[in-house]
Amino acid sequence: MSIYNLPIISQEEAGRRTHKLVLRAPELAGACAPGQFVHVLCGTYHDPLLRRPISVHNADVKEGTITLLYEVKGRGTALLAAKRPGEYANVFGPLGQGFKLPNTCGSPILLLGGGIGSAPLYFLARRISETVGCQTSTFMLGAQNCDSMVCREEFAALGPDIRLATDDGSLGCRGFVTELFAEYLASSESSTPPLVYACGPTPMLKAVALIANKHNLPCQVSLEAKMACGVGACMSCVVRVKDGGGEKYVRCCKEGPVFDAKEVVW
Numbered sequence: 001m002s003i004y005n006l007p008i009i010s011q012e013e014a015g016r017r018t019h020k021l022v023l024r025a026p027e028l029a030g031a032c033a034p035g036q037f038v039h040v041l042c043g044t045y046h047d048p049l050l051r052r053p054i055s056v057h058n059a060d061v062k063e064g065t066i067t068l069l070y071e072v073k074g075r076g077t078a079l080l081a082a083k084r085p086g087e088y089a090n091v092f093g094p095l096g097q098g099f100k101l102p103n104t105c106g107s108p109i110l111l112l113g114g115g116i117g118s119a120p121l122y123f124l125a126r127r128i129s130e131t132v133g134c135q136t137s138t139f140m141l142g143a144q145n146c147d148s149m150v151c152r153e154e155f156a157a158l159g160p161d162i163r164l165a166t167d168d169g170s171l172g173c174r175g176f177v178t179e180l181f182a183e184y185l186a187s188s189e190s191s192t193p194p195l196v197y198a199c200g201p202t203p204m205l206k207a208v209a210l211i212a213n214k215h216n217l218p219c220q221v222s223l224e225a226k227m228a229c230g231v232g233a234c235m236s237c238v239v240r241v242k243d244g245g246g247e248k249y250v251r252c253c254k255e256g257p258v259f260d261a262k263e264v265v266w
Helices: 026-031 075-081 115-131 152-158 177-187 202-214
Strands: 002-015 018-024 037-041 052-060 065-071 088-095 109-114 137-143 162-166 195-199 219-222 238-243 246-251 258-260
Touching (some): 002 026, 018 088, 026 088, 052 075, 109 177, 109 202, 152 162, 195 202
Parallel strands (some): 109 195
Antiparallel strands (some): 002 088, 018 065, 037 088, 052 065, 219 258, 238 246
């Protein structure tokens, strides 16, 4: 991991309160793995004091760029959204443990994203396509409404099987992405169990984990947690996981943010 001062190539709105930031970062692009994140200095070195953790939406080694897709939630991300091409972003990374990629394309692959949680799954989908060449991926994306849905065009370019759900029914099915997951499993005719990858709000991930566990499916989840340092020193982002017959706390930024869903104490 290193600190980079990266030139901004582009900054654009990608949805309601959502921005897509593309940075020139040849070295960092080659070092990133799907599911990892970077810590971004949004303002000056003291205001806001803390960096903001943002998942890597895409890393293009050929182009020498990384892309961050993030939601504007507070003062820090608002300052980041105000930056323009020609300016620089101070970025620390890559950080955390990413997704474990499939070794072969023998199993169907399901990627479930909720809201801005769809962001890191695009990088994962691209890497899966480039490495094992799976053509059996199904993308399930959920959001509050049509304006909050992100990445659907990018996922659609990777594969035809994309299923959408919104809380208000303004795009795709009315309901939650977990309902799409349950419906897929109920109607699937495949004799091979799918590999499940998910990222989104904790209640969604808990529901995904319960469904996956019921069907005995391998499932990896990328958890959300408030982080201060991003390197495991401050212990502000701990999550509970199983430890033999007991439980323990681990750092989301260091041992995660990606975990085996069966290991998490929900």
